[in-house]
Amino acid sequence: MSLPSILLIGMAMSTDAFAAALGKGAAMQRPRLPDALRAGLTFGVIEGLTPLLGWLAGVAAARYIKAWDHWIAFGVLALLGLHMVWHGIRPDEADIPPRHRGFWGMALLALGTSIDAMAVGVSLAFLEVNIALVALVIGLCTLVMVTTGILLGRVLGAVTGKRAELLGGLVMIGIGAAILYEHLGGAA
Template identity: 65%
Template sequence: MSPLSILLIGFAMSTDAFAAAIGKGAAMRKPRFPDALRAGLIFGVIEAITPIIGWLLGRAALQYVEAFDHWIAFGLLGALGVHMIINGIRPDDGDEDEDEDTRKHHGFWRLAVTGFATSIDAMAVGIGLAFLDVHIGVMALVIGLCTFTMVTAGVMLGRVLGNMVGKRAEIIGGIILIIIGATILYEHLSGAMA
């Protein structure tokens, strides 16, 4: 897998966390940079761990699916991409209560649960990566750093940009995942024909 593909996957995996961070930043009264760094660190660490878990699960099943692993990677990335696009198009529920205590709403455990929820797709990508020639440590580091950067920026920009940009970022991330999945399938099929 090329360095550009690795970087694109890292950013695609961080778009849903970026969308959540923009929402968090918009909900905070006056987000400060240390608050944004803290959220970025929590999301980044969780987002870096989950593809490793998925990769370990995928490696355990590798011997059973090696002949059609590229189809699995394509299917997972494509399905995740479509899911992200649908979430990006779907309107928000507006479940944020403005009178809620800001500290409680943006505490460690709340951020960690949100970070885990946005990292489920990274776990699925990790499963798909188990079937490809990619160093999972490098991939996890790139995903974690991209998420840290995007979440930190998202919290700081949330007050200004609001939820609209976050939704568009998720749509773009979904499109990137579908393109990468199609590229992986094309490379395997064209390599098999050569």
């Protein structure tokens, strides 16, 4: 997998965390840089670990489904992308996270936004990819996006977060289609 694809995955995986951070930043009273960095670090570590867990599960199952791996990768990425697009376009104010206080509330919110990264890890187990690099990029992108999202939250609010999630979903669908095209083109 190329570095631009890895960066796109990192950015796409961090958009839902960015949307949550915008909502959290909007709910906070004048978020400060140390608060934003603490939230970014919490989200980044959790978002970086979950693709590793997914990858381990995928590696365990890989030998059983090797002939279909590119279809599985495409299906998982396309479904995640469609889910992100759906959340990006539906007008549901219940998606705006409630005000969380403390580490555990932040960690639960981070875990909730990182389930898709675990599924991406599963799909990456079927491809030639350096999972440590992918996990690091996802974690770093999330750190930056959440820190920025917290600080921008008061100004931009949840509307921008919805658009970021929509864009991230479209990127995931595009990456899934590119994987499928590459494997089908290579097989011909």
